[in-house]
Amino acid sequence: MKARVLVVDDEFGMRETLVAILETAGYDVSQAGDGAAALATAQSQTFDVIVMDIRMPELTGVEVLASLTHPPPQIILMTAYALEEQLRIARDNDAFAIMEKPFQVPYLLSVVEQAAAAAAA
Amino acid sequence: MTIAITLTIAAISIIGAIATRHGTHNEERNLLDERASEIGLILTSSFSTLQTQLATTAAETKLNGANGKAFLAAADAIIQPQPGASTTLVKVHPSASTPTVRYVASTGTLPTETSGPRAQFLAHALSVEPPDVSSAVFAAGRLRQLAVAYPVGVRDLVVLRQLSIDPQAAGSATAQGQPFHELNVALYVGTKQDPSTLVLTTAGGAVPLTGSVATSTTPFGADDWLVAVKPTSPLVGAFAANAFWLVLGGGILIAIAIGALVETLARRRDYALTLVDERTEELRQSVEKLEEAQDQLLRQERLAAIGELASAVGHELRNPLGVITNAHYLLRSNLDATRDEAASRHLATAEREVGAATLIVSDLLDYSRAREPVMTTVQLADLVEEVRGVIPAPPGITVTTDLPTPSPTVRADRDQLRQVLLNLLSNSYEAMPEGGTITITAVPTGDSVELSVRDTGSGMDEDTARRVFEPFFTRKARGIGLGLAVTKRIVDGHGGTISVTSTPGAGAAFTVRLPAAHEPAPS
Numbered sequence: 001m002k003a004r005v006l007v008v009d010d011e012f013g014m015r016e017t018l019v020a021i022l023e024t025a026g027y028d029v030s031q032a033g034d035g036a037a038a039l040a041t042a043q044s045q046t047f048d049v050i051v052m053d054i055r056m057p058e059l060t061g062v063e064v065l066a067s068l069t070h071p072p073p074q075i076i077l078m079t080a081y082a083l084e085e086q087l088r089i090a091r092d093n094d095a096f097a098i099m100e101k102p103f104q105v106p107y108l109l110s111v112v113e114q115a116a117a118a119a120a121a
Numbered sequence: 122m123t124i125a126i127t128l129t130i131a132a133i134s135i136i137g138a139i140a141t142r143h144g145t146h147n148e149e150r151n152l153l154d155e156r157a158s159e160i161g162l163i164l165t166s167s168f169s170t171l172q173t174q175l176a177t178t179a180a181e182t183k184l185n186g187a188n189g190k191a192f193l194a195a196a197d198a199i200i201q202p203q204p205g206a207s208t209t210l211v212k213v214h215p216s217a218s219t220p221t222v223r224y225v226a227s228t229g230t231l232p233t234e235t236s237g238p239r240a241q242f243l244a245h246a247l248s249v250e251p252p253d254v255s256s257a258v259f260a261a262g263r264l265r266q267l268a269v270a271y272p273v274g275v276r277d278l279v280v281l282r283q284l285s286i287d288p289q290a291a292g293s294a295t296a297q298g299q300p301f302h303e304l305n306v307a308l309y310v311g312t313k314q315d316p317s318t319l320v321l322t323t324a325g326g327a328v329p330l331t332g333s334v335a336t337s338t339t340p341f342g343a344d345d346w347l348v349a350v351k352p353t354s355p356l357v358g359a360f361a362a363n364a365f366w367l368v369l370g371g372g373i374l375i376a377i378a379i380g381a382l383v384e385t386l387a388r389r390r391d392y393a394l395t396l397v398d399e400r401t402e403e404l405r406q407s408v409e410k411l412e413e414a415q416d417q418l419l420r421q422e423r424l425a426a427i428g429e430l431a432s433a434v435g436h437e438l439r440n441p442l443g444v445i446t447n448a449h450y451l452l453r454s455n456l457d458a459t460r461d462e463a464a465s466r467h468l469a470t471a472e473r474e475v476g477a478a479t480l481i482v483s484d485l486l487d488y489s490r491a492r493e494p495v496m497t498t499v500q501l502a503d504l505v506e507e508v509r510g511v512i513p514a515p516p517g518i519t520v521t522t523d524l525p526t527p528s529p530t531v532r533a534d535r536d537q538l539r540q541v542l543l544n545l546l547s548n549s550y551e552a553m554p555e556g557g558t559i560t561i562t563a564v565p566t567g568d569s570v571e572l573s574v575r576d577t578g579s580g581m582d583e584d585t586a587r588r589v590f591e592p593f594f595t596r597k598a599r600g601i602g603l604g605l606a607v608t609k610r611i612v613d614g615h616g617g618t619i620s621v622t623s624t625p626g627a628g629a630a631f632t633v634r635l636p637a638a639h640e641p642a643p644s
Contacts, residue, residue: 013441013444013448014443014444017447017450017451020451021450021451024451080437080439081436100439101439102439102445102479102482104446
């Protein structure tokens, strides 16, 4: 059974490459282009892992994280420019990992794999 | 200068004093000469009056040998009788060699001698042409006898008036306020100051008069008498007489006073100038400090502005770099399947360049994101080994470590110190494109530890060594010059120091001094 991953990023290039990389790695990948869409998708479907950018217009990744209730998926946050306050909220809401862009792909894959394993447990 | 002014004024005073004395002296001389002349004139006037009266009496009494007594009485009345004075009528028998006389009649005792000095004097008196009064002084014991002879114009008869005088007591100084009171006077029969011919003096025993003496000859009948005068006090007045000393003393006092004044002013001026110099120097230093502070502020502001820009740009570049990295990963996956070696090589180039760009962005963000160090005890030997493992030496470069056992420990933020070592080591690698040796040492020195990274690379000149820690300063073809700036900021944040010594062409040595740890490192 493939783990279900939701990729959320307002940057098309990032979103598309991440989706491609994760599909290649064998995950069942969905995508959302902003925070509101991510929230709607995450509440209508079930995901094991959400890989989400923090800085997005209107609803940030951290706000989406704080709004998600049940069942809580494992959230991996990505940031190019995170504020300390956002990082604190992310940690308080049990984000699985916070990854600084740019990151090496193998590192991402290992983190996603760990998150999926944690979700399955 | 003070001495010159003082001496000049003193010299002027001396010249003025001498000129004053010269003038005073001349004036004194003139006054004295005037007084002598006045006295002479008074005497001459008295004498001529007497002569005229005697001549008139002789004519009126029809003087002859028989009525000599009557003439004498008349004459005596004219001359005014005095104690010790006598008037005698004398018949002279002139002779070239030894004249003789016969005393005809006298108001006093009739003399008996017929020859001698008196006879000669009387013969001389008779021979005077035109007839006139003759005078002489004869010694008479302690006293003198003033003899005045007048040929009465009748046969060989001569009137002889004799007066006993005591020259010392003959006169006394005239009272204050009277004419000539300021003078000592000596009257001589004859033209010389001969004490034996002294008739009278107001100077007591101080004759002949010496010093500032003026003389005047005054005719007394056929003879000249001499009046000698000497002032008892300066004729020009005490003030004028002392003018020399007043001018000299006053001038020298003024010279000294002006000298002292000039000296005081000069010292005040020197003091003021010294103060001005000091204040100017203080001001200059203040201005320098201010300018330095201002420069530093401007530099910091500029760096802060650049830092903000760099930070913003760096963050914005992270997304595209991330996308490119991801895209490279996908490309690499596909290429590995197709075994297109050329494409694979080109992709490797792109991956390498993205890696370099990522490092630059990391440097930028490291620099703009200063973090407070979290201090722990760090064991240096472990850290050095770890860093060497993270960035292995490129081919041609040998890295040796020389640390004492047990390893020195320092108080530091381990991650930040790791960053410092990484920066220094990669810096040394880049300084040795031709290869060489890097030596890492750690030496405990009292309360601190000196961690050094020494290479045998190209080194740097003095200017570069001085500026190498400035942000955005770089002499490399690649990089934006933030590595060592970040390094220095971290070391500064630890309360440590970092320095570089270098010889161009002979390598460089970076030395970091950090506080030594007193607690053991966590295992």
